Amino acid sequence: xxxxxxxxxxxLAQNSNCIPSQLPSQTxxxxxxxxIPQSPKPNTQIDKLVFTQLGELGITPANLxxxxxxxxxxxxxxxxxxxxxxxxxxxxxxxxxxxxSVLIEKLLATDEFAEFQxxxxxxxxxxxxxxxVNLWPNAAxxxxxxxxxxxxxxxxxxxxxxxxxxSSGSNFRVPPVNFYRAVQNRTPRGLAAAVAxxxxxxxxxxxxxxxxxxxxxxxxQVAYKSTGEWKEEIVYWNKxxxxxxxxxxLPDGSTVIIPPDRDPREVFADWLISPTNQWFARNIVNxxxxxxxxxxxxxxxxxxxxxxxxxxxxxLAYLEHELVQSNYDLKHIYRLILNSHVYHxxxxxxxxxxxxxxxxxxxxxxxxxxxxxxxAINQITGTSEKYISPIPEPFTESPENFRAVALPDASITSSxxxxxxxxxxxxxxESERNNRITPAQRLHLINSTHxxxxxxxxxxxxxxxxxxxxxxxxxxxxxxxxLSRYPxxxxxxxxITHLSHLPDKRQGLxxxxxxxxxxxxxxxxx
Amino acid sequence: MSAVNKYRLKQSTATRLGYQKAYGExxxxxxxxxxxxxxxxxxxxxxxxxxxxxxxxxxxxSSPLSTPKAKxxxxxxxxGGPSHLDTFDPKPEAGHDYCxxxxxxxxxxxxGIRICELLVELAKQADKYSIIRSMTHGINAHETxxxxxxxxxPPGGRVVxxxxxAVVSLFKGYDAGYQGLLPPYIVITExxxxxxxxxxxxxxxxxxxxxxxxxxxxxTVEGVVLxxxxxxxxxxxxxxxxxxxxxxxxxxxxxxxxxxxxxxxxAYDMILGTGAKAFDLSEEPPALRDRYGRTxxxxxxxxxxRLVERGVSYVTINYKGWDTHKNHFQxxxxxxxxxxxxxxxxxxxxxxxxxxxxxxxxxxxxxxxxPRILWEAPWNGGRNHYGKVFSVVVAxxxxxxxxxxxxxxxxxxxxKERPVYPIDLIATIYELLGIDGNAPLPNPYGLDLxxxxxxxxxxxxxxxLVELL
Numbered sequence: 001x002x003x004x005x006x007x008x009x010x011x012l013a014q015n016s017n018c019i020p021s022q023l024p025s026q027t028x029x030x031x032x033x034x035x036i037p038q039s040p041k042p043n044t045q046i047d048k049l050v051f052t053q054l055g056e057l058g059i060t061p062a063n064l065x066x067x068x069x070x071x072x073x074x075x076x077x078x079x080x081x082x083x084x085x086x087x088x089x090x091x092x093x094x095x096x097x098x099x100x101s102v103l104i105e106k107l108l109a110t111d112e113f114a115e116f117q118x119x120x121x122x123x124x125x126x127x128x129x130x131x132x133v134n135l136w137p138n139a140a141x142x143x144x145x146x147x148x149x150x151x152x153x154x155x156x157x158x159x160x161x162x163x164x165x166x167s168s169g170s171n172f173r174v175p176p177v178n179f180y181r182a183v184q185n186r187t188p189r190g191l192a193a194a195v196a197x198x199x200x201x202x203x204x205x206x207x208x209x210x211x212x213x214x215x216x217x218x219x220x221q222v223a224y225k226s227t228g229e230w231k232e233e234i235v236y237w238n239k240x241x242x243x244x245x246x247x248x249x250l251p252d253g254s255t256v257i258i259p260p261d262r263d264p265r266e267v268f269a270d271w272l273i274s275p276t277n278q279w280f281a282r283n284i285v286n287x288x289x290x291x292x293x294x295x296x297x298x299x300x301x302x303x304x305x306x307x308x309x310x311x312x313x314x315x316l317a318y319l320e321h322e323l324v325q326s327n328y329d330l331k332h333i334y335r336l337i338l339n340s341h342v343y344h345x346x347x348x349x350x351x352x353x354x355x356x357x358x359x360x361x362x363x364x365x366x367x368x369x370x371x372x373x374x375x376a377i378n379q380i381t382g383t384s385e386k387y388i389s390p391i392p393e394p395f396t397e398s399p400e401n402f403r404a405v406a407l408p409d410a411s412i413t414s415s416x417x418x419x420x421x422x423x424x425x426x427x428x429x430e431s432e433r434n435n436r437i438t439p440a441q442r443l444h445l446i447n448s449t450h451x452x453x454x455x456x457x458x459x460x461x462x463x464x465x466x467x468x469x470x471x472x473x474x475x476x477x478x479x480x481x482x483l484s485r486y487p488x489x490x491x492x493x494x495x496i497t498h499l500s501h502l503p504d505k506r507q508g509l510x511x512x513x514x515x516x517x518x519x520x521x522x523x524x525x526x
Numbered sequence: 527m528s529a530v531n532k533y534r535l536k537q538s539t540a541t542r543l544g545y546q547k548a549y550g551e552x553x554x555x556x557x558x559x560x561x562x563x564x565x566x567x568x569x570x571x572x573x574x575x576x577x578x579x580x581x582x583x584x585x586x587x588s589s590p591l592s593t594p595k596a597k598x599x600x601x602x603x604x605x606g607g608p609s610h611l612d613t614f615d616p617k618p619e620a621g622h623d624y625c626x627x628x629x630x631x632x633x634x635x636x637x638g639i640r641i642c643e644l645l646v647e648l649a650k651q652a653d654k655y656s657i658i659r660s661m662t663h664g665i666n667a668h669e670t671x672x673x674x675x676x677x678x679x680p681p682g683g684r685v686v687x688x689x690x691x692a693v694v695s696l697f698k699g700y701d702a703g704y705q706g707l708l709p710p711y712i713v714i715t716e717x718x719x720x721x722x723x724x725x726x727x728x729x730x731x732x733x734x735x736x737x738x739x740x741x742x743x744x745x746t747v748e749g750v751v752l753x754x755x756x757x758x759x760x761x762x763x764x765x766x767x768x769x770x771x772x773x774x775x776x777x778x779x780x781x782x783x784x785x786x787x788x789x790x791x792x793a794y795d796m797i798l799g800t801g802a803k804a805f806d807l808s809e810e811p812p813a814l815r816d817r818y819g820r821t822x823x824x825x826x827x828x829x830x831x832r833l834v835e836r837g838v839s840y841v842t843i844n845y846k847g848w849d850t851h852k853n854h855f856q857x858x859x860x861x862x863x864x865x866x867x868x869x870x871x872x873x874x875x876x877x878x879x880x881x882x883x884x885x886x887x888x889x890x891x892x893x894x895x896x897p898r899i900l901w902e903a904p905w906n907g908g909r910n911h912y913g914k915v916f917s918v919v920v921a922x923x924x925x926x927x928x929x930x931x932x933x934x935x936x937x938x939x940x941x942k943e944r945p946v947y948p949i950d951l952i953a954t955i956y957e958l959l960g961i962d963g964n965a966p967l968p969n970p971y972g973l974d975l976x977x978x979x980x981x982x983x984x985x986x987x988x989x990x991l992v993e994l995l
Contacts, residue, residue, distance in 0.1 A: 030776045131686050132726065132971055186969050348776055365773075365782060418729040426970045437785045439792035440709075440734075443749040446790075447760075447797050449737075452752055494769045498762070512761075515766045518785050521773035 027157035033488060034344035034526065035063040036401055046340035049315040060350040062362035067092055068485035069526065070344060071098055075293055075484075076525055078104075078334075079112035079178050080119065080372045080405040082379055108331050111152065115406045118148040119371065123433065125164075126182040126200055126425045128410035129285035129391045133425065136231040137391055137409065139171040143182070144408035146175035157284060157328035158273040161199055165269040168236045170227070177235035180222050184426070185366065188216035191350070195219070195426055199272060200251070201283035201304040214249040218268035230393070237263040241431075251279070275324045279304075282328045284321035286310075288333050290430070292343060294525075295357070302430050311358050336357050347526040365524040367435040370420030371404035377451065377517060381458035387412050419444060437523070445518055455513050465506035471496055474509055482516040535798045561597050594864045594960025596923030597884040598834040599694060601842045602827075602869060603718065604891035606668070606849025609909050610917040611897055611938045614657045614857050620937045624897050626855050636928040647870030652884065653928040654873045655921035656994050660932025660941045661890070663948055663986075666911040668849070671892035672718060677725070678949035678978070679985060685726060685975065687969070690952055691840040692724040692731040693977060696968075697961045698839040700730075705793070706837045707801045709734035713842040718738060721931040726969045733842060740807065740825035750796055760798060804836050814875070817869035827868040831875055834885050848891055852908045854899070856970065873921055886923030886955060890916075897938040915941045918951060924958040926994045947986045953978055954991040 040061055042048040054061055065073065071091045075083040083091070091099065107113055127144050129137040150160050167176040168321040179188070183194045192215040204212055223238035239260070246258040250271050258264050272280050282304065290296035297316045310316040319333060326332035337343055342360055349362040357364065368376065378384050378401075387398040389412045395409050396412065404417060410425035420441055421434030445451055455461065460481060464474035475495045479487040487495065499508035516522055590988035611617050617624050631640040634652030641649060641657075648655075665671040670681040676689035688696070691711045696702075699710035713733040717723060724731035737748035746753050755763070774783055795801060807815060808826060818824040823845050830841040845865070850857045869889060876882040895909035916932045921927060932944035948967025956963055958976060963978035979985040 030772055033772055034776055132684065152777045231793055257756070273683055352780060365777070418732070424728065437789050439789040439796075440749075442789040442793040443796055446793050447752045448749045449746065449752065450748070452755070491770060491772065494766070498766050511763050512770075514763060518767050519771045519773065521771070523786070524773065526773055
């Protein structure tokens with residue numbers, strides 16, 4: 001977590017002269033930075049399903065990405081952070097043909113992976129202290145920690161969801177009860193809408209009225225009461241006093257009779273997580289696909305409905321099947337996708353048609369998430385941000401070097417995170433996260449004192465400006481730290497030429513660092 | 527072939543391969559993206575809200591006035607709460623425990639209107655402004671009083687309303703076709719804080735905060751003016767970036783990075799073009815700058831004038847230092863003269879340039895201060911928060927000048943006549959701007975929320991300030 005950027009290869013800090021022999025100086029051309037001259041092969045079942053369909057559509061997929069692109073991509077996609085310069089160097093030098101799979105396994109086991117997934121889940125579960133969702137700070141923290149620990153333990157997904165849907169107790173002591181508190185509308189319909197969106201990937205308001213009211217019945221006995229403790233709230237099953245039997249209809253049309261001693265939430269949860277339930281596995285595998293590949297098999301990933309069919313039905317069915325077979329092990333799904341050649345495609349498309357994009361013919365470039373972006377800048381520059389929660393109670397302040405990715409509560413924010421489209425966690429929709437780049441964002445990155453001060457005062461610039469560091473080495477180290485690769489020969493020449501026109505080495509290196517941070521290659525997942 | 531030439535060749539190869547062709551969808555999407563430097567955050571969410579909630583009404587821009595009188599607002603926000611007795615509602619007859627050292631209010635250029643003796647310049651401008659001496663809401667805590675003054679809504683509700691500036695930004699800014707390079711809603715220099723910004727409208731409608739200090743040279747506006755990076759270095763950096771933008775080169779000239787490229791161009795229009803000029807006070811005659819006062823507040827007033835001149839809809843000057851619990855009168859002797867110079871020169875300058883007819887100037891804070899002075903330690907002549915009655919001043923943009931609305935009692939402790947509630951002032955400002963009070967406010971909850979409260983919300987009101995229209 002510490003933002004020490006100076007994972008400088010070799011022993012630069014002591015003796016920079018030993019560096020040149022360690023650094024290769026091949027000449028690259030501009031495309032070969034990003035890909036290898038090799039087409040993907042249908043190595044895995046996913047590849048067969050995707051490439052078969054591409055073949056039928058007459059679409060040529062992109063080439064495979066380079067190792068440098070891969071290490072950066074998989075770090076960002078799985079952990080939300082950049083690889084260190086040393087990680088990059090070691091990976092590029094590694095001759096093991098299975099090194100990409102080895103790296104995937106390594107990253108899936110990290111705490112950073114759990115933190116990054118917890119951030120996504122916290123978006124979907126709307127974890128924030130107040131407005132319009134009012135969890136309050138203590139409960140938001142407790143809820144976040146429960147989510148994070150569940151992911152760290154790789155809790156089977158069906159168990160995770162069942163706990164969220166059936167728990168009762170205090171918002172402080174039984175964190176998953178906050179699922180029923182993190183909604184703007186606590187009516188049975190509001191709760192049903194949250195359940196449908198989160199775990200079925202579907203928008204309740206697009207359902208026929210009778211199905212909506214039928215589903216709402218399952219949440220009609222959820223109740224809330226406050227306690228003597230400030231901001232504590234109990235979520236519980238308000239058991240009916242009469243011996244009335246509930247006749248309910250499940251979303252698939254089947255009917256159930258719920259006796260008065262049975263919590264309807266449990267009946268619903270057991271139906272939902274049943275292996276035969278088409279909604280349950282589909283929602284989550286489609287989301288994971290969208291998180292990694294940039295677009296759902298059903299798109300938008302939380303808008304599954306009969307008139308929005310999957311672009312590749314056998315692919316979706318295969319992933320659903322794998323999830324059930326693995327006992328709802330989400331990491332299994334990650335592994336399948338990450339090891340497929342589809343995930344290893346370059347971002348440079350061979351086909352620019354919409355159909356190519358919809359069928360995953362290349363890795364789509366996407367601006368970095370707000371949290372990932374500020375963390376990356378901090379990592380490179382060795383600086384950090386202060387995050388505070390001004391809402392009582394408890395008031396919280398982040399420790400030094402805290403990752404924005406690990407912020408537990410959307411009410412703890414910064415103007416940077418807001419500017420770069422961090423979701424406010426109001427609705428739980430995937431589209432709340434806005435990664436479209438705007439002029440105001442570019443202005444901030446190019447010209448704010450916030451970013452420029454980080455660069456100017458960074459440890460890496462101070463170190464590399466020392467007179468004993470040869471210019472080519474300094475530039476290579478900047479590239480490794482910022483873009484996770486070596487510079488090409490032309491890039492090196494451009495950088496050296498820029499420096500040669502300046503009286504001050506430090507200013508020149510600052511400019512280069514600034515330019516790399518402002519390049520599309522840095523700002524976009526690619 | 528040199529290495530650099532080889533690099534260039536590869537770029538043109540990429541172009542030859544046809545990457546410049548459109549990549550599907552972005553064309554239609556791009557047509558939606560307006561020239562919006564500071565817009566853009568919540569577009570998707572806003573659209574979805576309407577889809578998700580059939581009750582949500584798409585944004586309407588209906589206007590109750592055929593031609594609105596006002597185009598812009600300059601809000602002089604005296605954070606902390608200025609004393610009404612020591613500014614625009616002097617009570618020399620109330621005695622030493624109320625008026626302290628300020629016993630000789632001065633006549634203004636409008637017969638019968640007297641103001642604090644330190645406001646000598648403003649006394650010459652009284653025909654341009656009107657004083658509301660019966661503003662009231664009864665809240666004595668900063669954040670909640672600020673929220674009420676700036677949203678018109680009582681604090682504590684489940685929904686957090688947007689402040690006036692955000693609402694003006696919604697109806698006069700990018701969504702209403704504003705094309706300016708400068709953001710439509712700007713605060714000099716720091717934002718007002720958590721309960722007084724864009725509320726449920728979201729960060730898209732937050733003000734752009736300049737940061738920096740306009741009395742310093744240069745005025746380092748965050749993102750716009752970067753100290754130590756002069757124009758020549760800006761240009762050479764931009765060239766360096768374009769040469770090192772390798773992914774951009776590899777992807778070729780297609781639409782995949784269209785947003786990235788257009789965003790960069792606009793950012794540089796701001797940095798190297800006309801945008802940054804708006805904040806460059808060296809373009810103003812030194813004598814005029816002196817008249818405004820070479821203080822942060824005085825120069826902020828000058829910046830505000832330059833901004834409304836360029837079409838900015840809403841400028842807030844967040845003027846701190848008015849929370850004077852202790853040593854109140856020492857603070858007033860410093861603050862009142864600088865406020866006097868800045869505000870009076872602003873009014874005269876706006877009038878000289880023909881801008882006063884279309885620019886509302888709103889002076890005030892979140893409340894007044896206790897009329898009875900606390901002479902004892904630890905206050906040593908202090909005044910605390912007072913929301914029961916206080917003063918607000920309005921000018922321009924269709925507000926009549928030279929009037930006094932309402933009155934406080936002989937000691938400035940109670941409303942004596944014509945109470946004015948925050949919503950009454952806000953509703954009048956909206957009317958002058960041509961903002962329909964009944965227009966829906968887009969929100970992510972699918973609720974039917976309006977610019978002005980509906981009758982069933984029971985927000986205290988005594989009616990618009992018709993006497994000033």
